[in-house]
Amino acid sequence: MKKLLAALLILVLVLSMTACSTYSPNDNPSSAAPEQSAPAEDSSTDDQTAEKPVIGVLVFDYSNNYCTYIRNAINYYAGEDVEIIMQDSQNDQAKQAEQVDTLLQRGVDALCVNLVEPESASTIIEKVKPTGKPLIFFNKCPSDEDMLSYDNAYYSGCSPxxxxxxxxxxxxxxxxxxxxxxxxxxxxxxxxxxxxxxxxxxxxxxxxxxxxxxxxxxxxxxxxxxxxxxxxxxxxxxxxxxxxxxxxxxxxxxxxxxxxxxxxxxxxxxxxxxxxxxxxxxxxxxxxxxxxxxxxxxxxxxxxxxxxxxQDAVNEGRATIVMAKNLCFGRPVEEDLGVELGAIKDFRSPFIKITKENTQTAVDIYNVALGN
Structure with missing residues (x-):
């Protein structure tokens, strides 16, 4: 019931508002958000079960607080019918490229990538494109040219x-x-x-x-x-x-x-x-x-x-994993998103003005990301 209510809240916000910022807590270590029982550096085992699609998720830097909220939302909405391999790219684009190679070798069914450097998207696409597997970028958007270079590439984020x-x-x-x-x-x-x-x-x-x-x-x-x-x-x-x-x-x-x-x-x-x-x-x-x-x-x-x-981290994370799961299970990519994708196959999470009058809206959204 809790997940249903959270999902309904997000859906209402998407339908009622019009369509990334990065919060780095090196600045404020004590404020780092507590996580749910999220995957560690690698949440899978080597003996992956054939029944469950395996989705690889690469986060540009685990120390980034805003991305912690996205990570928690991905885990929250992943459910029990997929296996998540989530890894920290440690703000290193070369490391992230190696992680993509490793995940593809392990046979993941889809990849979700929070780029370290948006201009490096073409390198990631070149690695994934020959496999034909779904590639969902999130939070940092590649160029339109890169997004349109691969039919199975999608984006979840906002419009800065x-x-x-x-x-x-x-x-x-x-x-x-x-x-x-x-x-x-x-x-x-x-x-x-x-x-x-x-x-x-x-x-x-x-x-x-x-x-x-x-x-x-x-x-x-x-x-x-x-x-x-x-x-x-x-x-x-x-x-x-x-x-x-x-x-x-x-x-x-x-x-x-x-x-x-x-x-x-x-x-x-x-x-x-x-x-x-x-x-x-x-x-x-x-x-x-x-x-x-x-x-x-x-x-x-x-x-x-x-x-x-x-900037709704929960909605970004939700849309990322929803698209990945839809593609893994052969469903329309837009199913359960609540909106149509844009011209570059992009989901744009709406922004919301938060003042004294509606702080509870922000509290409710972040409670999902914090696992409360």
Whole structure:
């Protein structure tokens, strides 16, 4: 019953919303999510049973907290009728390529791959294509060209540009709800963006969507970007970036946007250490994060954050394993997804705006990922 309720919750969200961010907890080791009784480095035995299809799952880095939630969702929705071999690629693309070779040699029936480097998708496809086996990429999307080069390649993830647009819309909502955010009353909101890894599609597209959407807005107020700095998804680097901005811009900063919540945590830490979020009206800032991870919820509820965009790790993991199982059992790939695939055979999980009014939505979704 619990799985049914969780699945219904996800399905309702998919049907009701319109269509990746990476949270690296090197920054915050104590926050790593507890796992379900998930597979270890290799969850199978050498004596694979013929009755059960065997699905290989490669995760780019087990230390990445967001991917921990995806892993748990894959295990949660895998059920008892398939065998999962899940392995850690340890943020090493060469290692991941070797793992693909090994899994194919072992005769897996399908592969699910969270790429270390999206531009290396063609190498993985070249290995899998001669076998004709299903290949589901997740969380990091290959290029359209790569996806269309193999008929049996699919993708489960999100649309980072759409997420950036929705995050910018949340910024506009935040200013409308908090006119005092314009601290000097000049009709301009000065904002900074803490960006993820340079060149990473999620970081580039989300940031560009922020700039495009806020730059086009002119209904009674405008937005001015003071600076963009990368923190490589890391909380510790984000803290350093924010420290530098506090020294450089001080109370000129009226809004902070981050590409993920790991960096949000570092930015908040720096601001609090400098006395922000207290009684001084010049040391207030609207802060909008991305992912709505469990650690962000108390900060939304106490007003430190205005809100976050929820990138649904559970839905990404669910769609990944659902597609793999459908293909293994000869069912239509879209069965039980709740939506049609896109032009490159892609499932796009919808983003959700999370504010004080609906934090329970995020809690319910992550409870599945945490095995609660």
């Amino acid at each position: 540009y759409d997420g950036g647009v929705m995050q910018a819309e949340m910024c506009i909502d935040a200013v409308k709800a908090n006119p005092a955010a314009d601290k000097n009353g000049d009709g301009v909101i000065n904002y900074v963006i803490i960006k993820g890894e340079p060149g990473h599609p999620d970081a580039e597209l989300c940031t560009q969507a922020n700039l495009d959407t806020l730059g086009a807005y002119s209904d009674g107020i405008t937005f001015k970007n003071l600076d963009i700095q990368t923190a490589n998804w890391r909380s510790d680097q984000a803290k350093d970036v924010m420290d530098a901005w506090i020294g450089r811009f001080g109370s000129e900063i009226e809004m902070v946007i981050t590409n993920n919540d790991g960096m949000m945590l570092g930015g908040v830490e720096a601001l609090k250490a400098a006395g922000w979020f207290g009684d001084d009206p010049q040391k207030q800032v609207l802060f909008i994060g991305h992912d709505a991870i469990p650690e962000a919820i108390p900060l939304i509820e106490d007003g430190t954050l205005y809100g976050c965009i929820l």
